[in-house]
Amino acid sequence: RDFMGRQLVYDLPTRLFHWLFAGLFLVAFIIAKTIDDDSIWFNYHSLAGFTLGFLVLLRIVWGVFGTQYARFSGFALNPMDLINYFKGILTGKKKRWAGHNPASSWAAIIMMTVALGLAVTGYLMTSGPDKETFEDLHELFANGFIIVVVLHVAGIILHSILYQEMIALSMVDGKKVDVPISQTITSTRSGFGILLVGLVVVFGLHLFKNYDSQNGSLQFFGTTLQLGESEGNEFQEEDD
Numbered sequence: 001r002d003f004m005g006r007q008l009v010y011d012l013p014t015r016l017f018h019w020l021f022a023g024l025f026l027v028a029f030i031i032a033k034t035i036d037d038d039s040i041w042f043n044y045h046s047l048a049g050f051t052l053g054f055l056v057l058l059r060i061v062w063g064v065f066g067t068q069y070a071r072f073s074g075f076a077l078n079p080m081d082l083i084n085y086f087k088g089i090l091t092g093k094k095k096r097w098a099g100h101n102p103a104s105s106w107a108a109i110i111m112m113t114v115a116l117g118l119a120v121t122g123y124l125m126t127s128g129p130d131k132e133t134f135e136d137l138h139e140l141f142a143n144g145f146i147i148v149v150v151l152h153v154a155g156i157i158l159h160s161i162l163y164q165e166m167i168a169l170s171m172v173d174g175k176k177v178d179v180p181i182s183q184t185i186t187s188t189r190s191g192f193g194i195l196l197v198g199l200v201v202v203f204g205l206h207l208f209k210n211y212d213s214q215n216g217s218l219q220f221f222g223t224t225l226q227l228g229e230s231e232g233n234e235f236q237e238e239d240d
Helices: 012-034 044-065 079-091 102-127 131-163 167-173 190-209 230-239
Strands: 006-008 175-177 217-220 223-226
Touching: 012 044, 012 102, 012 131, 012 167, 012 190, 044 102, 044 190, 044 217, 079 102, 102 131, 102 217, 102 223, 131 167, 167 175
Parallel strands: none
Antiparallel strands: 006 175, 217 223
């Protein structure tokens, strides 16, 4: 057998994306749910959300040009594979997947799509007159995101129990067990990982620099976005 312990399947950009994606969403979600929307601090959830959207765009590029299991063509998106995956869980006939299994493949696609939906609706509700319409869509995307995240985490726990494998570690060191050497990747693409982080940091700093907390506005590449109500901010400042 050509199985030799844990083998490399996920490159560094894919792993860094995973944790940046989780971190940015948590920051945006926690701020949105715990801070009053009249506070000047509430608008920072928008900055995190726009940065999350930018991160997803970078991931889409990597999904085309990345290594084998980073590419979307390497995702298990055949509906029958998903059905058979769940049947295997129920019957005990478990199939190993070198890269993303069908459940995580679909979860990744849905979460990236919803994250883009959050960024787009966030932009539209702060740049035009139809705020309430896009605000409802924005909240719908956010709640949908939470549902998918909960199911994804539950799936990871279930997989870890059934397969006796700490699958979450694969997004730390990029390695999985029982993967044939012929199906591994040969490079972590560390340079692209550093580039990914650098681009996200630069984008985030650009937003932060162009955000005016006094009136809750953001200069977003030539467009002025009104992230918060200026009257509410003035009231907040007077209280301070």
